[in-house]
Amino acid sequence: xxxxxxxxxxxxxxxxxxxxxxxxxxxxxxxxxxxxxxxxxxxxxxxxxxxxxxxxxxxxxxxxxxxxxxxxxxxxxxxxxxxxxxxxxxxxxxxxxxxxxxxxxxxxxxxxxxxxxxxxxxxxxxxxxxxxxxxxxxxxxxxxxxxxxxxxxxxxxxxxxxxxxxxxxxxxxxxxxxxxxxxxxxxxxxxxxxxxxxxxxxxxxxxxxxxxxxxxxxxxxxxxxxxxxxxxxxxxxxxxxxxxxxxxxxxxxxxxxxxxxxxxxxxxxxxxxxxxxxxxxxxxxxxxxxxxxxxxxxxxxxxxxxxxxxxxxxxxxxxxxxxxxxxxxxxxxxxxxxxxxxxxxxxxxxxxxxxxxxxxxxxxxxxxxxxxxxxxxxxxxxxxxxxxxxxxxxxxxxxxxxxxxxxxxxxxxxxxxxxxxxxxxxxxxxxxxxxxxxxxxxxxxxxxxxxxxxxxxxxxxxxxxxxxxxxxxxxxxxxxxxxxxxxxxxxxxxxxxxxxxxxxxxxxxx
Numbered sequence: 001x002x003x004x005x006x007x008x009x010x011x012x013x014x015x016x017x018x019x020x021x022x023x024x025x026x027x028x029x030x031x032x033x034x035x036x037x038x039x040x041x042x043x044x045x046x047x048x049x050x051x052x053x054x055x056x057x058x059x060x061x062x063x064x065x066x067x068x069x070x071x072x073x074x075x076x077x078x079x080x081x082x083x084x085x086x087x088x089x090x091x092x093x094x095x096x097x098x099x100x101x102x103x104x105x106x107x108x109x110x111x112x113x114x115x116x117x118x119x120x121x122x123x124x125x126x127x128x129x130x131x132x133x134x135x136x137x138x139x140x141x142x143x144x145x146x147x148x149x150x151x152x153x154x155x156x157x158x159x160x161x162x163x164x165x166x167x168x169x170x171x172x173x174x175x176x177x178x179x180x181x182x183x184x185x186x187x188x189x190x191x192x193x194x195x196x197x198x199x200x201x202x203x204x205x206x207x208x209x210x211x212x213x214x215x216x217x218x219x220x221x222x223x224x225x226x227x228x229x230x231x232x233x234x235x236x237x238x239x240x241x242x243x244x245x246x247x248x249x250x251x252x253x254x255x256x257x258x259x260x261x262x263x264x265x266x267x268x269x270x271x272x273x274x275x276x277x278x279x280x281x282x283x284x285x286x287x288x289x290x291x292x293x294x295x296x297x298x299x300x301x302x303x304x305x306x307x308x309x310x311x312x313x314x315x316x317x318x319x320x321x322x323x324x325x326x327x328x329x330x331x332x333x334x335x336x337x338x339x340x341x342x343x344x345x346x347x348x349x350x351x352x353x354x355x356x357x358x359x360x361x362x363x364x365x366x367x368x369x370x371x372x373x374x375x376x377x378x379x380x381x382x383x384x385x386x387x388x389x390x391x392x393x394x395x396x397x398x399x400x401x402x403x404x405x406x407x408x409x410x411x412x413x414x415x416x417x418x419x420x421x422x423x424x425x426x427x428x429x430x431x432x433x434x435x436x437x438x439x440x441x442x443x444x445x446x447x448x449x450x451x452x453x454x455x456x457x458x459x460x461x462x463x464x465x466x467x468x469x470x471x472x473x474x475x476x477x478x479x480x481x482x483x484x485x486x487x488x489x490x491x492x493x494x495x496x497x498x499x500x501x502x503x504x505x506x507x508x509x510x
Contacts, residue, residue: 044071045069045070045071045072046067046070046071046072047067047071048067048069048071049066049067049068049069049071050067051064051065051066051067052064052065052066052067052073053065054081056081056083058083059083061081063080063081065077065078070101070104072101075092075100078090078091078092079091091465091467093467097289097294101289102289102294102297102462103289103297103449103452103453103456103458103459104456104458105288105289105449105452106120106143106452107119107120107140107286107288107445107448107449107452108120108140108286108287108288108445109121109288110287110288110363110364112361112363112364112365112366113365113366114366115364115366115367115368115369115413116369117287117368117369117370119136119139119140119285119286120139120140120143120144122139122145123369124282124283124369124370124373125369125372125373127139127282128279128282128283128373131145131282132250132251132278132282133251133252133278133281133282133285133441133444134151134154134155134158134223134250134251135151136282136285136444137154137223137285137444138150138151138154140285140286140444140445140448141219141444141447141448141451155250155251156247157220158220158223158224158251159224159245159247159254160220160224160247161220161221161223161224161225162224162225162227162228162245162247162254163224163225163228163244163245164188164225164228164229164232164242165192165195167191167195168188168191168192168195168229169232169242171187171188171191172184172187172188172229172232172233172236172242173236175187175236177236177237177239178237179236179237180318180432181230181233181234181237181432181433181435181436182314182317182318182323182432182435182436182439183318184229184232184233184236185226185229185230185233185314185436185439186311186314186315186318187311188229188232188233189226189229189307189308189310189311189314190307190308190311192221192222192225192307193305193307193308193311196218196221196305196307199214199217199218199221199305199306199307200305201303201304201305202303202304202305206303209306209454210454215451215454218306218307218447219447219451222306222307222310222443222447223443223444223447224245226439226440226443227245227251227254227255227258227440228242228245228258230255230436230437230439230440231243231255231258231259232258233436234259234433234436235258235259237430237433240262242258243257243258243259243261243262243263244258245257245258246258246261246265249268249269250274250278251278251281252269252274252275252277252278252281253268253269253271253274255277255440256269256273256274256277257269270384272380272384273381273384273385273427276377276380276381276423276427277427279373279377280374280377280420280423280437280441281440281441282441283370283373283374283416283441284370284416284437284438284441284442285441285442285444285445286442286444286445286448287442287445288363290322291316291317291319291321291322292313292314292316292317292322292323292442292446293313293442293445293446293449294316295312295313295315295316296309296310296312296313296446296449296450297449297450297453297462298312298462299312299313300449300450300453300454301453301459301460301461301462302461302462303461306447306450309446309450310443310446310447310450313442313446314439317435317438317439317442318435323434323435323438323439324434324435325357325358325415325417326358326416326417326418326420326421326424326434327421327431327432327434327435328357328358328417329357329358329417329418329421329422330390330421330422330425330431331357332355332356332357332358333390333393333394333397333422334390336393336397337393338393339392339393339396342393342396342397342400343400345397346397346400346401346404346406349406350406356401356412357417358414358415358417358418358419358421359401359407359412359413359414359415359418360410360411360412360413360415361413361415364413364415365411365413366411366413367413367414368413368414368415368416370415370416371413371414371415371416371418371419374416374418374419374420374423375414375419377419377423378391378419378422378423378426381423381426381427382426385426385427385428386426388422388425388426390422390425391422394418394419394422398414398418420434421434424437
């Protein structure tokens with residue numbers, strides 16, 4: 001059977017299975033898993049299992065490497081390919097982990113070429129339209145959408161753990177008011193580690209997290225307390241005291257309440273704005289093995305407490321190439337200024353004189369599905385708080401780029417950062433607070449991966465190798481016998497004006 005006929009038959013079987021509500025269909029001697037809701041057959045990852053035959057051109061030896069059901073080859077299998085030298089086998093050199101899968105996960109699926117993002121099999125578009133952030137968080141954490149009873153208990157338990165220890169609030173208050181809020185969030189998470197010694201394997205033993213009750217307590221603690229930390233950091237920037245959470249409100253409503261209530265317990269945020277924030281939280285809750293999630297799993301693999309692992313992940317998210325990308329989009333749109341300047345800007349990008357922020361993604365080679373949702377959400381927010389004039393520039397820039405062969409050829413499409421910054425600005429958040437709004441929901445993804453790693457029999461402490469390219473062998477020489485060297489050393493360091501003033505006084509008195 002040819003490939004086209006096979007594809008047609010597969011599609012027919014998929015549709016038939018959907019009508020009959022079957023879960024499995026047999027084709028070509030193999031069972032194919034079918035989703036009864038979408039009638040979609042799961043494609044074989046990487047072409048499916050099999051064997052890769054390798055011939056080492058250096059030695060002529062032949063090797064058979066097993067391709068598993070994930071369409072992957074264990075990197076350790078390459079170690080058996082040797083050709084003399086130091087006697088070690090091959091390594092896989094992969095800067096930035098462009099094609100390395102250190103884990104097997106059932107949490108999130110991305111097909112960047114097709115613009116697909118699913119949480120536990122559910123399309124992100126459906127969840128954004130019909131779910132809530134805490135319901136989605138339950139899905140990501142435990143694998144299925146909750147019943148009404150489970151959801152009510154989940155929401156109530158999280159809100160019961162939303163208050164912060166006074167000591168954590170004191171840590172936040174002790175920091176300078178111009179501290180970056182992501183630094184405040186990272187520090188507060190580290191402080192939580194000290195205030196919850198009962199959750200520290202270094203103190204309670206390495207078997208601590210084998211208890212599901214202990215795990216679940218840390219999950220609800222983090223999900224409850226992180227919005228409170230974020231709100232306290234925001235109020236600290238404004239010179240205002242922290243506001244205690246309101247347990248009778250929804251997750252997003254409570255967050256906005258802590259920001260804006262000024263202590264008025266009867267205050268209630270605008271319901272449509274709260275819903276907009278909730279949708280943004282859903283869209284940012286999880287995104288597979290990104291930089292910060294990988295950091296969380298890397299740290300957790302050492303057996304460290306969950307708060308320290310999350311603090312490390314937050315530190316990775318802090319970086320402008322990760323959580324701060326939407327700030328770069330706003331800066332770009334401000335520099336463009338008006339729709340009339342877009343052609344000149346586009347040409348500057350083509351000439352490599354300007355940088356296009358908010359377009360392109362390491363994973364997506366199609367329109368980021370989250371960006372589609374956020375673009376519509378922007379109009380909803382603007383209808384309440386007023387239209388941001390930069391939205392016209394953003395829409396026109398998107399249209400110009402998507403109709404230009406330069407961007408089409410390179411598969412550069414808007415990503416989640418392109419419109420999210422405009423929404424955050426319209427909601428009155430300062431740009432330095434944008435990554436915090438990313439971090440609050442992403443705690444869900446971090447925790448889901450942390451929980452999954454604890455049950456994964458393949459989990460090992462992460463210890464990548466390197467390709468050593470330094471000096472091979474040298475003998476130590478006493479300091480007086482070392483010849484002058486042009487090698488890099490400690491050069492001039494930045495000196496403040498206060499230091500110059502102090503040094504000037506010292507030199508004048510000599």
